[in-house]
Amino acid sequence: MHSETDQAEGSEADVLDRARAYAQDIPIDVDLGAVQWTVSHRARRRAGSCRYDSDSGDVTIRLAWDAYREHGWEEITDVIRHELVHAWEFQQFGASGHGERFRNKAEEIDAPRHCSPFSEPRLRLVCTDEDCDWSADRFRASVTVTEPNTRRCGVCGERYRVEHVATGRSWRTAAGYEREREQIGDDW
Numbered sequence: 001m002h003s004e005t006d007q008a009e010g011s012e013a014d015v016l017d018r019a020r021a022y023a024q025d026i027p028i029d030v031d032l033g034a035v036q037w038t039v040s041h042r043a044r045r046r047a048g049s050c051r052y053d054s055d056s057g058d059v060t061i062r063l064a065w066d067a068y069r070e071h072g073w074e075e076i077t078d079v080i081r082h083e084l085v086h087a088w089e090f091q092q093f094g095a096s097g098h099g100e101r102f103r104n105k106a107e108e109i110d111a112p113r114h115c116s117p118f119s120e121p122r123l124r125l126v127c128t129d130e131d132c133d134w135s136a137d138r139f140r141a142s143v144t145v146t147e148p149n150t151r152r153c154g155v156c157g158e159r160y161r162v163e164h165v166a167t168g169r170s171w172r173t174a175a176g177y178e179r180e181r182e183q184i185g186d187d188w
Contacts, residue, residue, distance in 0.1 A: 012039045015068055019061075019080055026080075028109050030087045036060045043067070048079040050086035054094060059087045081111035122188075124165055128172070129158040138162075141181075147174045164188075 010018070016037045023032055040062045043049070047067035051060045061083045068076050085105045089096035096102065098113060106113055121137030123145050134155040138144065144151050148162050149172060162177070163170045167187060169180045181188060 012065065015039065015063065015065075015073075015076075018073070019063060019076070022077060022080055023084060026084055026109055028084050028088050028105070029092070030059075030084055031091055034058055034091070035087055038062045039065045039068075041065050047071070047076070048083045050083045050090065050096065052087075052090035052094075052096070057091070059090050061087060078112050081109050082106065082113075085109070085111050121165055124163045125160045126163055126170075127153040127156060127158055127160050129153065129156050132156040132158060134160075141177075146177045148177070149173045 016039065019037055020032070023030075023035070034057055036058060038060060040049070043062070043064035043066065047064045049062045051062070052058075053060075061080070063076060063079060063083075067079065085102055086096040088105060089102060093101075103113055105111075121139055123138040123141070125136045125138060125144065125148070127134040132153060132155055134153050136154065145162050148160060151160070152158065153160050159172065161170045161172045164180065164184055167184055169184060171177050171180045
């Protein structure tokens with residue numbers, strides 16, 4: 001039907017069917033009968049996620065449709081293997097993260113520890129210390145974005161500024177955020 005190098009083709013149902021079939025071939029001890037597969041149209045930075053219901057033991061792997069459309073099937077297979085490691089951890093241990101256990105299992109099945117971003121960040125945090133090159137991308141207006149004067153650089157502890165990537169506008173305070181958000185308007 002499809003070759004592994006196909007770019008983003010097919011319906012959501014086709015992609016989910018393909019993901020289920022692909023997961024069958026991954027050598028990992030996951031009860032795939034307890035895994036539900038869905039597509040997300042809301043995800044903006046994570047190409048996939050894995051949720052666990054501790055009461056039922058069900059695991060839901062959600063694949064970001066925009067990531068699939070951007071990167072195609074081949075890269076989504078990395079995401080599937082990554083999320084299967086989370087599913088394995090949830091089913092075996094009731095919790096999951098990106099620690100040593102995750103790293104070891106990911107290495108066993110050639111899964112990346114982190115998946116590639118599929119969209120450009122809307123915002124960037126940049127340290128104001130000229131000797132520090134720390135920066136961090138953000139996709140949403142969290143407290144670190146809306147109230148930067150209450151936070152500090154992740155490396156040197158200095159204050160940082162927030163930049164709106166598309167316009168180059170920046171701010172360092174909550175009032176600055178409000179002002180720039182209003183100025184940016186529909187281009188936010």
